[in-house]
Amino acid sequence: xxxxxLPPIGPEFAARFVRDDxxxxxxxxxxxxxxxxxxxPDRLARALDAGPVAAFQFRVxxxxxxxxxxxxxxxxxxxxxxxxAFIVNDSVALAKRLGADGVHLxxxxxxxxxxxxxxxxxxxxGMTCHxxxxxxxxxxxxxxxxxxxxxxxxxxxxxxSHRPDPAILSWWATLFELPSVAIGGITPDNAGMLAxxxxxxxAVSGAVWNGEEGDAVRRFAQVLGIV
Numbered sequence: 001x002x003x004x005x006l007p008p009i010g011p012e013f014a015a016r017f018v019r020d021d022x023x024x025x026x027x028x029x030x031x032x033x034x035x036x037x038x039x040x041p042d043r044l045a046r047a048l049d050a051g052p053v054a055a056f057q058f059r060v061x062x063x064x065x066x067x068x069x070x071x072x073x074x075x076x077x078x079x080x081x082x083x084x085a086f087i088v089n090d091s092v093a094l095a096k097r098l099g100a101d102g103v104h105l106x107x108x109x110x111x112x113x114x115x116x117x118x119x120x121x122x123x124x125x126g127m128t129c130h131x132x133x134x135x136x137x138x139x140x141x142x143x144x145x146x147x148x149x150x151x152x153x154x155x156x157x158x159x160x161s162h163r164p165d166p167a168i169l170s171w172w173a174t175l176f177e178l179p180s181v182a183i184g185g186i187t188p189d190n191a192g193m194l195a196x197x198x199x200x201x202x203a204v205s206g207a208v209w210n211g212e213e214g215d216a217v218r219r220f221a222q223v224l225g226i227v
Contacts, residue, residue: 002134002159009167014197017170024194026184026224027054028217029181031089031205032075037061041074048082050214051221054201055124057104059089070112085124092118102126104148112142126181133171136182140178147172148203151184152194156206160192166197176188188219195224 030053047053056079062147072088076098079086082163087102088095092115095103102124103115112125119125127139136147136186148162149172172180179200186194187207194202202224208216221227 003132004134009165009171010174011090011165013167014165014170015122017167017174017198019173019196019197019198023173023200025026025226026191027201027226028197028220028224029055029057029203030208030217031057031183031203032059033205033209034060036071036075036143041078043209044075045078047208047213047217048078048084050217052226053082053084053217055085055102057089057203059205063099065091065094069097072098087124087126095119095123100106102145104128105144108211112139112144116143121138131168133168136172136180140176144178146179146181146201148181150182150203152182153185153187153190155185166194169194169198172198188216191220192223207215 011115030047044056056075058075060068060071067143072097078087085101087104088098088100088110089104090106092103092110096119101118104126105112105115106128112127115125124145125143126148127144129139129149130133131149136149139147149168151166153167180198181201181203182194182199183203186202186204191202204220
């Protein structure tokens with residue numbers, strides 16, 4: 001089965017969606033910039049101290065695992081001190097080495113079942129599902145702890161070729177308890193719409209790190225109602 005075998009959903013689905021009060025409010029999920037050296041640990045601490053943040057994803061590319069671990073360790077301590085989940089992007093091996101709280105897998109980064117076997121039952125496993133309801137259901141069946149849809153808006157953080165409608169968040173929240181993460185070009189100006197459509201988390205990077213991080217986190221907190 002693929003998405004073509006599923007009943008179509010239109011934008012009006014999101015317009016009719018009413019968020020279940022039993023579902024926690026939408027939370028902020030920070031993703032690191034590519035460069036986390038130098039003064040970035042201080043920036044991360046300021047961001048996490050500015051408002052509620054549920055998780056921080058360490059996403060650094062094109063360096064070996066030893067170098068990545070050296071960069072990650074001080075950031076992991078900052079997160080642990082503030083009870084913020086520390087999630088490693090792509091690499092199950094690095095997540096295991098660090099004893100990270102979780103790993104986020106792309107479609108080419110392995111199966112959640114294999115990650116669970118390596119990392120154990122207490123680690124959070126997320127899966128990128130682009131704009132595909134079929135991939136999201138497969139991820140849930142494979143034991144993922146959350147699914148990520150996007151990119152919802154244009155972004156310069158990474159190359160994207162999928163552009164889901166917010167209605168996919170409404171559809172998912174209506175049928176499944178598994179949390180969803182909205183990602184891609186999210187700013188304080190559009191995050192509220194995604195939260196209203198059913199996102200459990202909004203994942204943001206450039207909207208925080210391309211300016212003053214504390215101010216950005218405070219704005220997101222106000223929009224999401226998690227001040």
